[in-house]
Amino acid sequence: MHLPIPSAFRIPGRLIAAWCCLAPLGPAAAETPQPAAPVTTAQARVPERSVSEWLLRMHEASKLRSYIGTFVVLSSNGGMSSARIWHACEGNQQIERVESLTGAPRSTFRRNEEVVTFLPETRVVRTEKRESLGFFPSLLKSADSSIPEFYGARRLGHDRVAGFETDVVQLAPKDSLRYGYRIWSEKKSGLVVKLQTIDVDGTVLEQAAFSELALDAPVRMDKLNQMMGATNGWRVERSEAVKTTPEAQGWQMRVPVAGFRPISCYKPPFAGTQAPDGALQWIFSDGLAAVSLFVEQYDKQRHVQEGQYASGATQTLTRRIQDWWLTAVGEVPPQTLKAFALGLERRK
Template structure:
């Protein structure tokens, strides 16, 4: 089953890792008493500044994420923008070789070991992608933002901002935002008690780098020697598929509902996506198959939680960067339409 997650939150195409984290909050260096006062921004102002910065700068960097002892991977990024046009190349440096290219919402992933290239369209990209529709959310009602100091990351001075949830249905974030541009250079996802679940950061970063959009475009288009498979998202509605959410989860609103196919027939799995503007949760519903759907239960990989449960003739899976309590509320509220 395809599972859509937002690990790290920094860039949609990245799955990387840093050194093992100590469990608990990372201390932020105190600022000298003489530091100039910085105007306090609200949560929406901080988030929009960070979101916009990710789409306005050309940069090259090494990106890493960690979510527990021994869990480590890394990726090299080339990012360039020209007006409304954005292009990006991501090369995995650990694990199976993988190259991902993105031009706006068009994405192609090259898998050298199998000589397969998967082409798809992704609607949600970048840092906090649902902020593009921020008018539909009430983020300040569920999160508060506070600047807690400054630090240096990858050689850049950064503001350190904490996004603290106002309930226990969502995680918090500690974010290092480059002072001049607002670009996020480091981010920690915090559990409901403020402990670090996952960290994502640039270990090396070059801003305003000489990245050429046409060169990346040529590399993206060169599929010679690869079998190209097209992943299609067929839009639908939960109601037309026979599902309703009887009890909603505060702050989370439906974003999309679709079926997915990769080089073949449309799958039986329906994916219903919800977001509160920062966190997202996907509900997957498919016919129950005893030989495949063996055990119900919960699982966690860093900040990404999952929950599976059988409901009559159906197998439900909830996945998202949210506490298990939130996933349980979604699964318990999902029911067949009458």
């Protein structure tokens, strides 16, 4: 679960205002939630929510609430970033502004699938259309998934995050192909306010949370739309990946990876010109975790070393496949990317 974060503000791996309550990551950093209050007779009649019920509640909350907040991501490898976010929604329309607080200055606006990024240092605006795979604090990447087959859920207790009372829920994987998650969701609405990605040993690989949050804030959609379109005086660079199919590009998954379904496949607009012919991005998801396979023609000058490395919760694998070069990226265990690499096959 890639900790879902606004697309324009993904750090390598899955963002820090000086948030001293974050302890160093690792088994000791997995705070122990307060035990749930004693259950009354009336409460005992209410069944525990299933994994699907928890996730649906959290997902809907992210679509229905307007808010302003500062969120922070801390990775186990020491990576830290933070951003300020303004989110507004009216019916099925959603728009958000994300202002980076660390690293190079940038302001990113996302309106449904349209993304506009302002880079003030170069006075460049980049526009693109991008399908959402679920961004923080939204968790679901695919409505058509078999999440209950591969994850179980249980409530651990309660806690306070950014001044809000929360339920703490553990999502545990049922196999070794995916990570587990610990989620703090605001009690009244279900909005996710904190999330940890956890490996099989219980180590916290990455943590994202609101350090400050104002729910139902007066965020005006018309004002955000106006800011999003204010490109006069900026150099506008437009990029729109071309949808395709792996079959049309000559690829197939000979051996599927359990639980992961193909979501979409894109051919970059530059493919076939200066870039290697057939370059593509093939995206898979199990409903929570996502994996991207980037395939291009092998170039001995650029593609020097095969290997696998981690950055927080994100794993990256590079491998040569005949005359092609694969780069697999995902917030999944190393063996999952290896399974994708072994299953990918060039069609005759």
